[in-house]
Amino acid sequence: MILFNEKLVRKRNRAERRFRAYGILSLLAAASVLLFLVYTIVSSGYSAFFRTTLLMDVQLNAAHMDITSPYTRDVLMQGRYTSLVKTSLYARFPGVSERRERRALSKLLSPGAELVVRDYVINHPESIGATVALEVPLSSDFDQLYKEHLPRTGEHIRFSEVQLRWFDQLQEEGRLNYRFNTQFLFGGDSRYPELAGIGGAVVGSFYALSVCFLLAFPLGIAAATYLEEFSGNTRLTRIIEANINNLAAVPSVIFGLLGLAIFLNVFGLPRSTPLVGGFVLSLMTLPTIIIATRASIRSVSPGIRQAALGMGASPVQVVFHHVLPAAMPGTLTGTIIGLAQALGETAPLLMIGMVAFIANVPATPLDASAALPVQIFLWAESAERGFVEKTSAAMMVIMAFLILMNILAVIVRSKTQAKVE
Amino acid sequence: MVLWCAMPMIMVVLCWLVVEPWFVRPIVMQTLGSVAGQQAGAPAFQYLEIRNIAAGVLPGTSASDAVMHAVEQYKSLLRTASMAFSVMFLMAGVLGFYRGYKKLTVDFPAREQVEKFVRFFLLASSMVAILTTLSIVLALVVEALRFFKHVPLLDFLLGLKWSPQVAIRADQVGSSGAFGAIPLFAGTLLIAFIAMLVAVPIGLFSAIYLAEYARPSVRSVTKPMLEILAGIPTVVYGFFAALTVAPLIVKVGGTIGLNASSESALAAGLVMGVMIIPFISSLSDDVINAVPTSLRFGSLAMGATRSETIRKVILPASLPGIMGAILLAVSRAIGETMIVVMAAGLAANLTANPLESVTTVTAQIVTILVGDQEFDSPKTLAAFALGLTLFCVTLALNFLALKIVRRYEERYD
Amino acid sequence: MSSVMTAETTEASEKVINQVQDGPIVVRPEKGVDIKMSAEGVSVFYGDKQALDDISIDIHSKQITALIGPSGCGKSTFLRCLNRMNDVVGGCRINGRITMDGEDIYAPRVDVASLRGQVGMVFQKPNPFPKSIFDNVAYGPRIHGYAQHRDEIEEIVVRSLSKASLFEEVKDRLHDPATGLSGGQQQRLCIARAIAVNPEVLLMDEPCSALDPIATARIEDLMWELKEKFTIIIVTHSMQQASRVSQRTGFFHMGVLAEVGTTEQIFQNPVDNRTRDYITGRFG
Structure with a gap:
């Protein structure tokens, strides 16, 4: 007979199930927070990829624009488009003539409207004098109204009765359109949510990461190679190792202080630039790359080494011709993961002044610029309702980049691995 | 050539x-x-x-x-x-x-020369790590020393009031500024504590489940899930804490009659805890997997259930490693910046109430240094003194943690 | 507590030598012998790989049964079937029937933990838990709820350590870590730990392979004593050990039980050619 203490067995099995349930619950909790986070971001952010435009007939009257022939680019750039846009808008609502009402009416449109007109005129100087139908952006509040993010009624209502009437009228006439917002993806930052874009920040991040890669990748491989292949177990080696391990765990804000005190104040490198951002990020990425590279160098089979040495290759040749190529998959994967971490770093970039408001897309790594995570921080701190969706959308973009980089890491690993084998 | x-x-x-x-x-x-x-x-x-x-x-x-x-x-x-x-x-x-x-x-003999040079280059590259550490220490110590010329060390470490606003003119009210960092330390510890309350049980149980129970198919889904959680930029967590979790806490607090600040330690701590879950779970997973299978079999063969085996044999055996992981996580929580900058607030309250707004060391460093700075004012220099404190504390924690983990690993080699 | 079930059926009590070519040769027990455990047609698969094929064997009560054979022959796999340790291994499938006192140990109503409480196991490498000597021995009684009070547990610990002839050596350091003991002491501690829950069967998986000859001798003496109270099954790759300690021996070869019989018969007059070759050292 197999012995049972029924009561005890039941109790122990209950404890077993409970313990197991804790594990499942923990994983479920983590998963549901993740889902909730992603849901919050996507649900509030997807609308930022679209914006509301008004289809407006604009009479390109040269006198209104205050320009005279010849219509060179410089002349056209100097033109006065604000009044042209306003005139065109007032023309839609002939009944509105009082100054105050007209001002309320002009609040429907974004300050970006005149830029649309200007760009059109510059690209089509031949159409001056004609009347064209242009799609110009609505101001942020009305854009949000169209997206039903702002209430029409209630305590903190941002619209007057007449403004709502005009808005409804335009909507009924089918003049309001919901368009994909290319300016958001490619434009620079702006004080106006409907005009703000992450293009500048993306380029800034790209420059910073490029600098980071160019510095950290060779240095990381070199340092790892030295530690794995050429250093004995000396005191220096142990100090270097301890240093690398500790650097990997130093809070990122400390690296920001380093960047501020050393790169900016001692070396006098330009503030707010992706160059300095890249320097700081490379110092942070270095330990990741070194650790990953060392691990993959260590996993290269000693057979390769001995065979090459036996063929008369020098130790340096063995490392550069045989060991490092074989260790490449791990190195690249580690590098990409390090760069992905660097892409999300915010605090050190704040320290070196990459928080300035910069409306231009930077042309070189030496131009002042924002970076993606910093842009998110800036927008998150803005009060306007219109920036909430921009913030979420920017987070969608940064996470998309992170996912892409991680997929890249997986592909690189499997591809190069297949080659090595 | x-x-x-x-x-x-x-x-x-x-x-x-x-x-x-x-x-x-x-x-x-x-x-x-x-x-x-x-x-x-x-x-x-x-x-x-x-x-x-x-x-x-x-x-x-x-x-x-x-x-x-x-x-x-x-x-x-x-x-x-x-x-x-x-x-x-x-x-x-x-x-x-x-x-x-x-x-x-x-x-x-070109080859020899080149090899010599290459070796030198490799050595120089690995010295970058030391150089970085040295320049961190140098930068922090130099600036912090300048700060301590204005403010005595003990006032900084033991002072109870933090208000770094230094007046430009000497006759302004409150021109002296107060640089007692205790409220910042308290706020940092409070938030880190809340974070650990979330992260340790969830992270540990996740690790246990993944290491001891989960089928490979479950592992292949949940591990990437935790990795995603680890890969989310902190600024995203900060936004989530400030705009989603904090209002939620205010709302829930309101319904049960608790008055929560819109920037509460709780919101920052909870979200930081979520951020740290994957950190704890992956480290503990490694540690648990390092426990020899023979111990597992020994316990199971004694007629222990799986959970008894885990609780009475595996966890005690891996306790040092898990402690190391938790220490590393605490150091990460103390050094975390963006979440607290965005969600914890700037008011240097000395409180243990998680529903109130507190500020942390990292949040103050960022607030002081973002924007215009005059480089000789004690306010700006205070950031470096805070940075030095933070660096020392995290360094000590990491050092301790790595030591514990290493000794543990040696035990089962 | 345990009801003794004798194999009374005429079929089982007859001494039958099945001499089918390539099939197992089973020596059925003589009348009056208790059969503690019995396997019938047991096959084990790891994934697609078959590790054991159609094993049938009876384990006699209060005797030492040795399982011998070249490495990879499946003897350890079979041993792990007897306390269902193969359940722990993913992708392991078992066909056939294993009974203890006539009861199918793979029946759904059987609580595996309780089963393992009655079929204890000692492993190849000593695996004391990283606890004190005392807590190692007290582990089983505690989880199985055999004793509530500290003095009861203490009594069990002392008794088990004495039975494992370890008590004299460690009585002054019961609360020191068990990992500080020597290899032989550790293995005896593991035996003490296993017998602390008072099992009926003790499985030993090459318990001396990690030990020096002196420690081995002590363990063998211990087994001789223990067989008075327990049914012992030992897997060993040492034929000398099998012949020294066991009453019955089964020879495994490539996943099949080639021959089983009294140790005397197997070593002096093996029926199967493979057994003869193995014992005379032609392979192994």
Whole structure:
């Protein structure tokens, strides 16, 4: 007979199930927070990829624009488009003539409207004098109204009765359109949510990461190679190792202080630039790359080494011709993961002044610029309702980049691995 | 060959980077001084302003004529300097090439030379880590010492009041500023504590489940899930804490009659806890997997259930490793910046109430240093003193944690 | 507590020598012998790989049964079937029937933990838990709820350590870590730990392979004593050990039980050619 203490067995099995349930619950909790986070971001952010435009007939009257022939680019750039846009808008609502009402009416449109007109005129100087139908952006509040993010009624209502009437009228006439917002993806930052874009920040991040890669990748491989292949177990080696391990765990804000005190104040490198951002990020990425590279160098089979040495290759040749190529998959994967971490770093970039408001897309790594995570921080701190969706959308973009980089890491690993084998 | 050519060129670039500011700056400042005479403001600030205008960061319109003059001079200096630099760069290249070429033609053991050089380069690269640590320590210590000239060390470490606003004029109210960091330490610890309350049980149980129970198919889904959680940028967590979790806490608190601040330690702590879950779970997973299978089998063969095996054999055996993981996580929580900057607030309250707003060391560093800074005021320097404290604490925690983990790993080798 | 089930059926009590070519040769027990455990047609698969093929064997009560054979022959796998340790291994499938006192140990109503409480196991490498000597021995009684009070547990610990002839050596350091003991002491501690829950069967998987000859001798003496109270099954690759300690021996070869019989018969007059070759050292 197999012995049972029924009561005890039941109790122990209950404890077993409970313990197991804790594990499942923990994983479920983590998963549901993740889902909730992603849901919050996507649900509030997807609308930022679209914006509301008004289809407006604009009479390109040269006198209104205050320009005279010849219509060179410089002349056209100097033109006065604000009044042209306003005139065109007032023309839609002939009944509105009082100054105050007209001002309320002009609040429907974004300050970006005149830029649309200007760009059109510059690209089509031949159409001056004609009347064209242009799609110009609505101001942020009305854009949000169209997206039903702002209430029409209630305590903190941002619209007057007449403004709502005009808005409804335009909507009924089918003049309001919901368009994909290319300016958001490619434009620079702006004080106006409907005009703000992450293009500048993306380029800034790209420059910073490029600098980071160019510095950290060779240095990381070199340092790892030295530690794995050429250093004995000396005191220096142990100090270097301890240093690398500790650097990997130093809070990122400390690296920001380093960047501020050393790169900016001692070396006098330009503030707010992706160059300095890249320097700081490379110092942070270095330990990741070194650790990953060392691990993959260590996993290269000693057979390769001995065979090459036996063929008369020098130790340096063995490392550069045989060991490092074989260790490449791990190195690249580690590098990409390090760069992905660097892409999300915010605090050190704040320290070196990459928080300035910069409306231009930077042309070189030496131009002042924002970076993606910093842009998110800036927008998150803005009060306007219109920036909430921009913030979420920017987070969608940064996470998309992170996912892409991680997929890249997986592909690189499997591809190069297949080659090595 | 390439090396011979490239090395002098690289050397020139490095020299240039170091020399340029030191070389250009005095000349510019001299002009500025001669034109404008005595002017208020630290020279460092003016120089920065000039550079910024020259780089087009600041609009030039607001600057005085003297500054604009200096800007022009700076620009022209830069032009000459960069020309000189280019010439030197090319010359160095040509020279190096020539030398290398000559050396190659005679019977010269190129391989040995190259190898020597490569080894040196590798060693130099690995010294970068030491250099980084040294410059961190140097930067923090130098600036912190300047801070402690203004504020005594003990006032800083033991003071109960933090309000770093230093008045510009001496007769303003509260001109002295208060630099007692205790409220910041307390706030940091409070938030880290809340974070650990979330992260330790969830992370640990996740690790246990993944290591001991989960089928490979479950593992292959949940591990990437935790990795995603680890990969989310902290600024995203910060936004989530500030705009989703904090209002939720206010709402829930309101329904049960608790008054929660819109920027509460709880919101920041909870979200930080979520951020740290994958950290704890992956480290503990490694530690648990390092426990020899023979112990598992031994316990199971004694008739223990799986959970008894885990609780009575595996966890006690892996406790040092798990403690190490938790210490590392605490250090991560203390150093975490963006979540607290965005969600915890700036009010230096000395409180243990998680529903109130508290501030942390990292949040203060960021607030002090973002935006305009005058480099000699105690307020700015305070950031470095805080940074030094943070660095020391995290370093100590990491050191301890790594030591514990290492000793643990050796035990089962 | 345990009801003794004798194999009374005429079929089982007859001494039958099945001599089918390539099939197992089973020596059925003589009348009056208790059969503690019995396997019938047991096959084990790891994934697609078959590790054991159609094993049938009876384990006699209060005797030492040795399982011998070249490495990889499946003897350890079979041993792990007897306390269902193979359940722990993913992708392991078992066909056939294993009974203890006539009861199918793979029946759904059987609580595996309780089963393992009655079929204890000692492993190849000593695996004391990283706890004190005392807590190691007290582990089983505690989880199985055999004793509530500290003095009861203490009594069990002392008794088990004495039975494992370890008590004299460790009585002054019961609360020191068990990992500080020597290899032989550790293995005896593991035996003490296993017998602390008072099992009926003790499985030993090459318990001396990690030990020096002196420690081995002590363990063998211990087994001789323990067989008075327990049914012992030992897997060993040492034929000398099998012949020294066991009453019955089964020879495994490539996943099949080639021959089983009294140790005397197997070593002096093996029926199967493979057994003869193995014992005379032609392979192994």
